[in-house]
Amino acid sequence: MGWKIIETNQLAPKDIDRQGNKLLTGNGYIGYRGTLEEFNKEQKTATIVAGLYDRVGDQWREPVNLPNGCFVQVVYKGEVLHALTGKVVEHAQSLDLQTAIHERRTLFEAADGIRITVQARRFASLAYRHMICMEYSVTADHECVVDIHTGIDGDVWDLNGPHLRDICPIVKDDVISVCAATCESVVQVAVSEAIVFREAGKLSGEERHTEALKILRKLNQVNIQNGFTFYKFVSHSIGLESNDPLEDSRRICQQAAEIGFDDLLAEHAKRWSERWGDCDIQIEGDDFAQEALRFSMYHLLAIVPTHTATVSIPARGMSGQMYKGAIFWDTEIFMLPFFTHVFPSMARNLLLYRYHTLNGARRKAHEYGYRGAFYAWESQDTGDDACTLFNVTDVFTNRPMRTYFRDKQVHISADIAYAFWKYYTSTGDASIWRDGGAEVVFESARFFLSYIYFNPDKQRYEILDVTGPDEYHERVHNNTFTNRLVAHTFEVCLRVAACLQECFPEKYSELMTVLDFERDLVLISEMLQKLYQPDSNPATAVIPQFDGYLILENVPLKTLLERKLHPHEYLGGGNGLATTTQIIKQADVVLTLYLFDEKYSLETKSRNWEYYESRTEHGSSLSACSYSLIAAEIGKVDWAYKYFMKTATIDLTGDGKEYVGTLYIGGTHPAGNGGAWMSAVFGLCGIHVSENGMSVNPRLPAHWTQVKLSLLFRGQRLLFTLTHASVAIEALSPAETSLPVSINRQNYVLPPTGTLMVPII
């Protein structure tokens, strides 16, 4: 159970947006929204291809939405059978998480009473990444002929488009194509469709019809009594990786048609099955949590790039052009743990994206007068920052509002260094340093070296004028999160230098010379000694989020929200309601407690969780998981469960924020999905992995009777079986040495093979 997400509601426009996100299919190269075949741009159909961005005029740069090759409409007596406008007797739409197949079945009733069923299955092939394969069937309960229009719709949904120009429908042999070019960099793109009919005899004829932006096959007078089925093989090719996208896409879809739908599906399903074999988490006693957690992992897997290390996962995944298709810290802090612990090669790819965009980060640092690498707040293909200085529109004046996301969220460079280090300690893969990681870490540390100031009166280094995770408080001084993370970057920098020197001495010498880094290494070591870390107030144990935070207005969240004059008014920015109060957007100190778990006592965690929880608006999908993680650790299992479910269901319920100011930010929330995995594994299951080893302190909700999951730790696959009575760890692959493990704060040793079983008293 728990594998199939089924929607049977009658469709309303709001459902269509939600299901478009929720039922998305993808293979890390293409993402296709969970819309119906008869839909067009009004219903937000989208085919997003990884790493292809475009900018029109002075609008925002964003991903390109390719022509929609999955387009099919059935016409009965001149009327399109459309789920939104037709009479729908039954409708079901589903996503099989196990196989990543989208399916729909709709029973229409026509004006004359005849009932026609449309059924379709599709998947973005994990074996052939350019392909979306579809099976499409139409059946009537009486004798009946329909026209079927299938083809490629180049009239696409855009937020800041149109991004495609020279759109050209082409017919050649049995393949139809739409090719076009992007506006900014004139990248050629092509979408092609090959088609196979199961019962070709039922076809009385096929016309090819081209319009300005569209190409269709018009299958005329198809007899659908007893059913009519065909297969669409849609291929997508872009000039970033192909010298002739049109020809390549034609060839690819023809080859797929030759393989045939069933074999393609089998190969695709097999690959997904292997993935699930590695990562599935089985929860007994809680079907909804089971579904939500698998749903979260599915969404991460559907969009993770495996074909290249030059792209990463955007904040809204592949669900559209929202947030400019940009990569934020979401990836490093909230998505990477899943990949690092389960699919380290995918994590490695995602990390090396930051190496491929290092020059963009250098350019940004230089632009602001700093040295090293100041990573983009919103990173696209080049690493240059897509974030604008005016990122929100004031709902009261309709004017652009100056925000400091781009300028002041300097923690991004430290987040990246943190993720590299976590990857290294979890996998033991030192080659990441040789292959780009060291350069990323060195340049990030160097950026902070040039950003930090010395306070001569207090004899300490301080980090001034930054914005932490809580974006409602911009331009603050000594943000606890940032200061802690920058110190960590400095530590990592020193350790990576040592590691590189030991393991790859030539690379070390090369980098020291090329980067002229030796003097800076000394400075970094000195700065680290005197870098100020805000202390907790001795009386309350509360750590101030930044200098002066605790003297801001201490207003209840409810009161603050009652002050709103407009439902979408932005709480941060220049005059935002939250900026002058202690109300925060998202976990900031509490996230610090999680990231630096070993540096804070349980008492400190408990006090700060209590303090900040009531002051957090959770205006970001990144917030809930931190509160879940710390709640689990301090023994508040109910809260941990509540926040786990909040993050795990964000795209199931579709209750996430859709507007900030006047800006549409709907879409999927892969960081929330990653947060669900973290909350489940690190939080409720209490599995902590650090460079010092592993600890397990389960905090299972009362109704969870058992959890089974597997992780990789330094190359060894471990299977955990947790109940309220025991913890069992089985080594699925042999290790070189025994592994010390702390279980419920008692020390044990996991032998190189076999199982360690510890009862919980």
Place this chain on the structure above:
Amino acid sequence: MGWKIIETNQLAPKDIDRQGNKLLTGNGYIGYRGTLEEFNKEQKTATIVAGLYDRVGDQWREPVNLPNGCFVQVVYKGEVLHALTGKVVEHAQSLDLQTAIHERRTLFEAADGIRITVQARRFASLAYRHMICMEYSVTADHECVVDIHTGIDGDVWDLNGPHLRDICPIVKDDVISVCAATCESVVQVAVSEAIVFREAGKLSGEERHTEALKILRKLNQVNIQNGFTFYKFVSHSIGLESNDPLEDSRRICQQAAEIGFDDLLAEHAKRWSERWGDCDIQIEGDDFAQEALRFSMYHLLAIVPTHTATVSIPARGMSGQMYKGAIFWDTEIFMLPFFTHVFPSMARNLLLYRYHTLNGARRKAHEYGYRGAFYAWESQDTGDDACTLFNVTDVFTNRPMRTYFRDKQVHISADIAYAFWKYYTSTGDASIWRDGGAEVVFESARFFLSYIYFNPDKQRYEILDVTGPDEYHERVHNNTFTNRLVAHTFEVCLRVAACLQECFPEKYSELMTVLDFERDLVLISEMLQKLYQPDSNPATAVIPQFDGYLILENVPLKTLLERKLHPHEYLGGGNGLATTTQIIKQADVVLTLYLFDEKYSLETKSRNWEYYESRTEHGSSLSACSYSLIAAEIGKVDWAYKYFMKTATIDLTGDGKEYVGTLYIGGTHPAGNGGAWMSAVFGLCGIHVSENGMSVNPRLPAHWTQVKLSLLFRGQRLLFTLTHASVAIEALSPAETSLPVSINRQNYVLPPTGTLMVPII
């Protein structure tokens, strides 16, 4: 000519506000608005007494408006003869600048056609500071009787009141009084009136009438054919300086009545005449400029405190409770030059106000985590900051807007040090250091010592997160004005230490010990060497106002103003229209050029004046004079004259801004008045005084045929006579040595006595 300001307009409410400011009388202890005797709080009558502040609840703390002792109404057949509501045939209201006497003459026509003239003169006595003396006459053109109500009106105009409680009308002997207490500190106040009738026989009876807030003498059935005249002697006493304000005020007004109006007026006029003898500037060829300049000096003299060094001049003078009656940097930078060069003992008083409020400045520094003296942005009696964190209301949401005037305009402490040093170099009075000046300077320097950061990457000290004079750009880094002024504070600190050690070694030792200052002196010296001073762009010679200023949107002022959606919207603050552009509120770099005249070349001044002039909104009355001063220096005499007239006429025309957001800020503009004097003397007359000596480079407007003025320079009175053909300097008092003078960049020597006359080629 040029001494009398006469208004003959028929009164409208707006005129009443303007004339209330313009025709204000005062003696530095009391300020009385230029309203008519029959007016009440609706017409903004106000009697402001220096140094008395009060706060009600959580409203703004502001000056107390005393009961109005100048109240008189004439009642004819049951109707009050009121300039706003009655039929006025003729009306004239005037202020004699030479004698500081306010006069009004109004010819009323009653319903029955009878014509009654009301005539009154009053002055705030310069000889007896508690006194306002008034002569009041009523005359009819036919046989006629009226009732006259004269007395004290305790129902006063308040912005954030009511400030008086326990208001109690009292009659004793022939004196009537209103006494009351302030709310916050329960300071007793009393206003008493003694009265003398010129023709007592015409009185048929006098009743004393008391209401809750008011006490009146009702003179019944007075025959006014051929006139009826009486004299009011109104005294004001407050518990800050009197143990029994009621008794003191009774005694004082009785004594005044015994002296009599004519003798009081003669003594008062004599003292004003002496003042003018010292400071008058005679401009030939420009009557309006002559009037405006005298008007400006009059307003400074009417409000300068001479009775104590514990008060200073508020930004809106004594014209009401606007701007909380607070003292800003206006006094030190824009008013003090007049006093320093003409009335040094007054300047000394004003400066020592900062010594008396030093502990408040220390408390503010401590509050923000700094050491030394961080002076109040809005200073009242204790030196604690009256400035709130929310100083403007957002016109779009009606919410308070967070502003950083209080937190970030750190230049205030440097402005004060600057003024002390200017006073010292102009007067040679080293005793100011002994008497408090050194402590002020040391503690101000120490504040900056604790505020400044070191940039290890650039190896320099920087001043971060400040707001300069241009308040539209808050929280900027390395504001040129602030950095320059702080360096100057450091220099002054070192020189004052040296001077004190030499002249007053005991005081020096005492301060070093009490303040524990020796180590800080060394640090200040080190910091001064490496304190960053923003450079001009080599290509354009433009000095950036702060880090990043030149990359802000470069929009014409007109375009920016066209973007306004509300006439009173604040251009600064969180989302202000100007904040993200190069449009500035007021002179900032250009003020720096004036204050540090000798550090910048003419070329630099010229380039920066051109650049910033077109980008300045002049949203502050402090702005015009800086543009006038530099315009004169770079030879733009027309512009210098234009900006001189703008600042000199601000309270003549009443065209100043009256609202910021929803905040009423009307009132007089003494900094504008001081700016007029600076523009005339330092700008158009080109007289520069520095520690290195004196230079004269006149830039007289073409139509000014001659200017005569006198200044004190290190105790010696010098008379300047400037024409387009020559510069003459006469030593009016003998000096110990000859004085080197540069005239039109040629060096001369002014002998200890006698005249130096230099023709201009």
